Amino acid sequence: IVSGTVGAGKTTLLEVLAKRGLRSIPEIAAELINEQVQVDGELVPWKSELAFHKFEDLLLRKRIEAYIVAGKREVCFFDRGIPDAIPFFQVEAKSVPLVLLEAARNIRYNQRVFYLPFWEEIYEKSPFRPQSIEEAINIDMLLRQTYTDLEYTLVEVPKVAVEDRAQFILNATEPA
Numbered sequence: 001i002v003s004g005t006v007g008a009g010k011t012t013l014l015e016v017l018a019k020r021g022l023r024s025i026p027e028i029a030a031e032l033i034n035e036q037v038q039v040d041g042e043l044v045p046w047k048s049e050l051a052f053h054k055f056e057d058l059l060l061r062k063r064i065e066a067y068i069v070a071g072k073r074e075v076c077f078f079d080r081g082i083p084d085a086i087p088f089f090q091v092e093a094k095s096v097p098l099v100l101l102e103a104a105r106n107i108r109y110n111q112r113v114f115y116l117p118f119w120e121e122i123y124e125k126s127p128f129r130p131q132s133i134e135e136a137i138n139i140d141m142l143l144r145q146t147y148t149d150l151e152y153t154l155v156e157v158p159k160v161a162v163e164d165r166a167q168f169i170l171n172a173t174e175p176a
Contacts, residue, residue, distance in 0.1 A: 001077070001078045001080065001081040001083075001084075001109050001110070001113045001114065001152075002014060002077050002078065002079055002080075002113075002114045002116065002157075002169075003080055003081065003083075003084055003113050003114070003115050003116070003143060003147065004115055004116030004117060004118075004140070004143065004157075005116075005117075005118045005136045005137070005139040005140035005143060006131050006135075006136050006139060007118075007119075007122065007124060007131075007136055008116035008117065008118060008119055008122075008140075009116055009119065009122055009162065009165070010027065010079050010080070010116055011026070011027055011079055012162050013116065013157070013162055013165050013166060013169075014026070014077055014079050016162050016163060016165075016166040017077060017166050017169065017170075020166065020170070022075060022076075022077060022170075023070075023074060023075065023076040023077070024076065024077040024078070024079060025066045025070055025076060025077070025078045025079060026079050027079035027080050028059060028062045028063055028066060028079075028080070029055075029059050029080065029085075032055065032058065032059060032062070056085060056088070056089070056097070056100070059085060060082065060085065060099065060100055060103060063080075063081065063082050063085075064082070064103060064107065066078070067081075067082070067107055067109075075173060077114075077169075078109065081109050081113075082100070082103050082104050082107055083104040083143075083146050083147060083150055083152075084143065084146075085100055085104075086100065086101070086104060086142070086146045087139050087142030087143050087146055088139070090142050091135065091138060091139060091142065104146075104150060105150065109152075111152060111153050112152070112153050112155050112172070113147050113152045113153065113154055113155065114155050114157050114169050114172070115143075115144070115147070115154040115155060115156050115157060116157050116165075117140060117156060117157075117159065118136055118137050118140040119159050120133060121159075155172055157169065
């Protein structure tokens with residue numbers, strides 16, 4: 001998994017890794033939000049309580065499908081994993097659905113999670129990323145706690161040029 005708060009550079013990093021021939025699963029939430037924003041749809045998490053829950057249900061189903069399709073035959077990087085949804089419930093002061101908690105505990109990715117910390121210099125708000133800097137920092141803290149609670153090892157990716165970040169991950173995934 002490549003995780004981190006909103007706007008930390010995950011998608012850009014995974015695009016660079018893909019250019020180097022590595023397989024990746026794109027950020028499913030971003031794809032869903034992009035589709036809805038393009039058509040002024042209702043299924044975006046900030047529209048209403050009902051939209052938030054429908055969005056999160058669909059997101060969980062699609063993340064489980066992506067996990068199954070990816071298989072375990074080759075290295076594959078996920079732009080966020082199932083556990084990444086948990087902090088978004090916490091930020092909204094909503095209880096985390098039991099089905100999400102169970103999925104996060106039982107569907108296990110590689111032990112090491114490459115974590116991109118909040119980086120104010122590259123953070124940009126957009127229609128697809130409406131969170132303030134303060135919200136992004138809070139999500140950063142909650143994501144770290146979520147992965148730690150689920151007993152993953154966070155490997156913090158340094159705040160350097162994207163090519164250097166990609167090389168850092170490649171070096172960390174090579175067999176010893």
